[in-house]
Amino acid sequence: MDLDEFLLAPRESLNIELKSWIDPSTPEGKAKIVKAAIALRNFNGGHLGIGISDEGVPLTSDAPKNLDNHFHQDTIQALITRHSSETFEISVKFGKFQGVRFPFIVIPPGTRTPVAAKVGILDQSTPPKELVKKDTVYVRTLGANNTPSTAAALFSDWPQIMNVCFDNREADIGNFVRRHLTGIDIPSLLKQLSGEPVESQITAVDAFLNQCRQRFIEIPKSDDAKDLGIGRVEYAFIINSAEVRQGIRADDDFLSSFMYANPHHSGWPLWMDTRGFSKPSDRPRTRSGGWEVLIEDYIGSFILPHLDFWRVEPPGSFYHARILLDDAIAIKNGNNPNELFSIDLVINGVAEAISVAISFANSMEFPATDTTLEFAFRWSGLAGRQLSAYNPARYISPGRICGDDEIISHTNIPLDLAPSSIPSLIPDIVGDLFSSFNGMRLSKTVIEEIAREQLNNKY
Structure with a gap:
C-alpha cells in the first residue's frame, strides 16, 4: 500500500x-x-x-x-x-x-x-x-x-471468523492440488465434476453496464476538466439471488455497510469511499434511487490524476468506471497517454472487482448457496496501444499492438466461492482481451500468480 x-x-x-x-x-x-x-x-x-x-x-x-x-x-x-x-x-x-x-x-x-x-x-x-x-x-x-x-x-x-479460517485452509488445499496437477485446467475440471454450469444472464448486466456508462458520459464535469486519455475500464456486477429483497433503500445505512465491506486490495480501491473528501463534488450523492460518485482530479493531487465514477443500486447492482492507470501514470510523468496497456494492472483490477463483489454480497447477507454474481468487464480506447507490464520485472515482447478498440468479457460465479479460488477464474476472463494484442497468450500460471499477489494485499 x-x-x-x-x-x-x-x-x-x-x-x-x-x-x-x-x-x-x-x-x-x-x-x-x-x-x-x-x-x-x-x-x-x-x-x-x-x-x-x-x-x-x-x-x-x-x-x-x-x-x-x-x-x-x-x-x-x-x-x-x-x-x-x-x-x-x-x-x-x-x-x-x-x-x-x-x-x-x-x-x-x-x-x-x-x-x-x-x-x-x-x-x-x-x-x-x-x-x-x-x-x-x-x-x-x-x-x-x-x-x-x-x-x-x-x-x-x-x-x-470461521469463514476466514476455512478459506485459508482451502487455500492450502488448493496450493497442494495446484502443485500436483500442474497443466490441468482446474476450472474446467471443476465444472465437469459439478455438472452443467449455469449460463450467465448477460442481458441484464450488459444493460446495466450501458446505462451507467451513459450516466458517466452525461454527468456534468468540472470547468477545469482536462484530457486524461481515451482509455477506460468498467466493471459491473449484479447479485442474482433466489431470495428477493424488499424495502432496501439507498440510505446512509446501505452506503455505510457497502463502504465498510470493501476489502481494500489497493491504495486507491474500486468504489473509493469519498465521504471524507474535502471537495463536496467528490462525495457520494443519491440519484435515481442509487448512490453515485464522480471523482475528478485532473492535476494529480492524490499522487496520480483520477477520473472515477461509480454507482450502486440496492439491493444489488454495482458499477465502476475509471481512466486507465497507464494513462494517469503517463500524464503524471509528462508523457503521452493512449499508448500502453499493462497486463498486471488489468489482472489486478479484475481480481479486486471479484473480491469486492463477494465481500459486498456477503455483507448484505445474501444466502451463499443460492446466489450468483453476474459480471461484465469492458476495456475501451484500446486501438493502437502496445501491451506492456507495470512491473518492470515482467517482460513483454515489443510489438504487441491492439487491433480492437473495445473488448467485453463476462463471467458468473457462485457467492460461496472461496476467495482463494478467485485467481483460477481470471485467465478465462482476460483471455480474449490479451489475444486482441496480436494473439498474445499469457500463461495461466503467471496470471494466477499476479492475481494472488493482489488479493493478498490489505490496505
Missing part, C-alpha cells in the same frame, strides 16, 4: 484501524495494539495506523520525537507475540504527511484458527481495570451505527 497516498485521505474500514497517537510502553497503548492486531488477524489481515484521528485527520502536531524507538518492529512484534494465542510475523512501515512520519503496523493474512488473547493486560489504577481479557477473541465488526470497531467476538461474529 502507498502509505503516503493513503494519508492524503485516511479512512477506516474493517481491515484498516486508525488510532490517535499512543505510547506502546503504557498499558493503554499496549492494549490498543494487541486488541487491534488480534482483531485484524481474525479478519485475515490489515493495517493499524497510528497518529490519525477517528475523523481521518493525521495529527501532525502530536507526533512523538522518538518515533523509531516507540514503534520499532522488534518491540511491537514481541508485544503481540506475548499476548496472542497464535504467533504471526508483523511488520512496521511508515508513511509521511506534511513532513511527519506515521507508523502503520501491518498484520498479515493467513489465520487458520481463531486468535485469542493468551495473556491479559491490566491497568494498575485503583481499582485495576482489565484492558485486554485473557482467552478473549477480538474481531473487527460494525457497531450499531455501522462504524468499524474492535470488540470481543459475539455469537454473530463467529460465522465470519
Whole structure:
C-alpha cells in the first residue's frame, strides 16, 4: 500500500484501524495494539495506523520525537507475540504527511484458527481495570451505527471468523492440488465434476453496464476538466439471488455497510469511499434511487490524476468506471497517454472487482448457496496501444499492438466461492482481451500468480 497516498485521505474500514497517537510502553497503548492486531488477524489481515484521528485527520502536531524507538518492529512484534494465542510475523512501515512520519503496523493474512488473547493486560489504577481479557477473541465488526470497531467476538461474529479460517485452509488445499496437477485446467475440471454450469444472464448486466456508462458520459464535469486519455475500464456486477429483497433503500445505512465491506486490495480501491473528501463534488450523492460518485482530479493531487465514477443500486447492482492507470501514470510523468496497456494492472483490477463483489454480497447477507454474481468487464480506447507490464520485472515482447478498440468479457460465479479460488477464474476472463494484442497468450500460471499477489494485499 502507498502509505503516503493513503494519508492524503485516511479512512477506516474493517481491515484498516486508525488510532490517535499512543505510547506502546503504557498499558493503554499496549492494549490498543494487541486488541487491534488480534482483531485484524481474525479478519485475515490489515493495517493499524497510528497518529490519525477517528475523523481521518493525521495529527501532525502530536507526533512523538522518538518515533523509531516507540514503534520499532522488534518491540511491537514481541508485544503481540506475548499476548496472542497464535504467533504471526508483523511488520512496521511508515508513511509521511506534511513532513511527519506515521507508523502503520501491518498484520498479515493467513489465520487458520481463531486468535485469542493468551495473556491479559491490566491497568494498575485503583481499582485495576482489565484492558485486554485473557482467552478473549477480538474481531473487527460494525457497531450499531455501522462504524468499524474492535470488540470481543459475539455469537454473530463467529460465522465470519470461521469463514476466514476455512478459506485459508482451502487455500492450502488448493496450493497442494495446484502443485500436483500442474497443466490441468482446474476450472474446467471443476465444472465437469459439478455438472452443467449455469449460463450467465448477460442481458441484464450488459444493460446495466450501458446505462451507467451513459450516466458517466452525461454527468456534468468540472470547468477545469482536462484530457486524461481515451482509455477506460468498467466493471459491473449484479447479485442474482433466489431470495428477493424488499424495502432496501439507498440510505446512509446501505452506503455505510457497502463502504465498510470493501476489502481494500489497493491504495486507491474500486468504489473509493469519498465521504471524507474535502471537495463536496467528490462525495457520494443519491440519484435515481442509487448512490453515485464522480471523482475528478485532473492535476494529480492524490499522487496520480483520477477520473472515477461509480454507482450502486440496492439491493444489488454495482458499477465502476475509471481512466486507465497507464494513462494517469503517463500524464503524471509528462508523457503521452493512449499508448500502453499493462497486463498486471488489468489482472489486478479484475481480481479486486471479484473480491469486492463477494465481500459486498456477503455483507448484505445474501444466502451463499443460492446466489450468483453476474459480471461484465469492458476495456475501451484500446486501438493502437502496445501491451506492456507495470512491473518492470515482467517482460513483454515489443510489438504487441491492439487491433480492437473495445473488448467485453463476462463471467458468473457462485457467492460461496472461496476467495482463494478467485485467481483460477481470471485467465478465462482476460483471455480474449490479451489475444486482441496480436494473439498474445499469457500463461495461466503467471496470471494466477499476479492475481494472488493482489488479493493478498490489505490496505
